[in-house]
Amino acid sequence: MNNYFNLQIGEEEKEKVLANIHSSISFSGANVWILACAIIIASVGLNVNSTAVVIGAMLISPLMAPIVGSGFALAMFDFALLRKSLKNLLISTLIGLLVSFLYFLLTPFKEAQSEILARTSPNIYDVLIAFSGGLVGVIAVTRVEKGNPIPGVAIATALMPPLCTAGYGLATGNFSFFGGALFLYAINCVFICIATYFIVKLLKYPSIGFVDAKREKKVRNWITFITVLMIVPSVFFAYQFIQQQRFQEKVKLYVQKEFESKGNTIVYQKTNYTSPATLRTIELAFLNKKFTAKEIEEENKKLEGLGLPNTKLIIRQDSAFLAEASTKKIANNEVDNARSALISDLNSKVARYSFQTDNLYKEASSIFPELTSISVAKQEIFTKTDSTTVIPVGFYQSEKPFTKENEETLRKWLEAKLKVDTIEIYRR
Known part of the structure; x- marks a missing residue:
């Protein structure tokens, strides 16, 4: 029964895992280019409200590596690795904010879509997602067979979208969006790191050098303080969310x-x-x-x-x-x-029984100065056979009756003007 929960089964050699962690946290060369491209993709996805594009950016983002590295460093008291991980996380965060800020500053379309709004109000559920995703992620990292969890963790924990949403908030001057998105990003970073810390401790990775009990207690106290600092406002936001x-x-x-x-x-x-x-x-x-x-x-x-x-x-x-x-x-x-x-x-029915008659009177009166009014319509004619016929009909008023020649000229002009084969003309 114990084998069902035994994390040592299928575990990768600790030296190989640590070597992969050290090599993946550095942000230089290709990693910087990949990060910048992922930020642009995520920003475009948020801008055009495309979930598929945002997911694509999550999958190619290298942001998770320094966070997992920080968790390993805390658990092993490797303060050199911790400094390196935090430095690279800070650099990648600043790059993310800068690139997304520039994109949203330059794009003509700045309306906040649902994909952006979804990243501005974090709550306790985001804490649970980040912690659970972090557990799955670090378990996968320590396996011989990495399997499918890594892409799923990248999507679930969603580091890139809130960072780009914070850039959107800066670019548009919406500091409530900036604060909410940055808090969500911080929640994901902190709880992925804490989840990593617990799994590394559970797998009994060795400490780097001698660590006295006082220093170990200080690390645990800081982890507890930061955890409470994140959870308390998250619970409050969750309460507000439920009430809403x-x-x-x-x-x-x-x-x-x-x-x-x-x-x-x-x-x-x-x-x-x-x-x-x-x-x-x-x-x-x-x-x-x-x-x-x-x-x-x-x-x-x-x-x-x-x-x-x-x-x-x-x-x-x-x-x-x-x-x-x-x-x-x-x-x-x-x-x-x-x-x-x-x-x-x-x-x-409006289209069937009416004409486009812009400037009709103005043009007709220039030909027939004695004309005082004119109107045209399509008239429905009923017969004994139960069928109907629609014919164009025109009515005019004039200072004196038109001669037959003038009336015929008016009829032919209306046929050409209205583009009809025939039209009946009557004086009112």
Whole structure:
């Protein structure tokens, strides 16, 4: 039974593992080029919101080597290796910030996409991912057969995207993004290092030289201090994240129950979740439903009873905003099928029964000065055979009746102008 949990089975020789660690932590030559290219790829992926590109950057990034090297150095009290690992980690971090900062400074497209937003709010779950990923990574590093875990660890722990997001925050002057992304990067670095420390201790890698109990205790105290320093704010952020998710669920239930279940089509919805001490808002706009000030006030009174205290409902009803929101909704196929079909049918009827008549009167009156008004349309004609015919019809007004010659000239001009084979002309 003990063999199931025995990490010595399949373990690589310790000397070979340490030799690989020493050779991989150096950032010079090819490693610097690989790092810079990985940063550019990750920045482009974040910029265009491509998950596949971001994953590709994670896989080729060499950032994890100095972090694992730091964990080995702490566990073995190899302070020369620790200094070298931390120095190279600092250099690679600064290169990452600089290259991503320059990319986002120069790119014309600076909108924060979901791939960027996902790296700005770390919490305790990121600690668990980093620690678990670090455990898997260092176990794989110490195996004779490395297997598949290494690429998976690179994707799970995601060192490159938060570093590039921090560069985005610097380039755009958004220091909350910069701080959140850099904290996520720090969480990943610290807990991969701590996970490495535990596995190296478990595998009983030998200490470098003599280490007294006092110095060993000092190292453990620093590890504990840094761990607590990372975990405490992460737990707080996780609590905020859970509260926000609960708020969003309550908003979704409220909107569905009070509006969508009654047949109202929502063309715009925005929820602003802030700290409990600050007023939160729910913004809605409807396709055709109009609310009075009293109805909006009554809806706001319902919110606290539905578990949404300190929240204000704002209903946008200005026509310009509604037109823009409706257009976007239709373009994104978010309006229900029945309404989409109705809109499509109306558009086709408008196209069937109308003409493009820009400058029609201006041009006609230059030919016929006595003309006072003119209008054209396509008229549907019904017959006994239950079939219909659509014919172009024109109506005009003039100071005095047109002669037959003038009316014929007007008819021929309209046929050429409207590009039709024939048109009926009548005086109103």
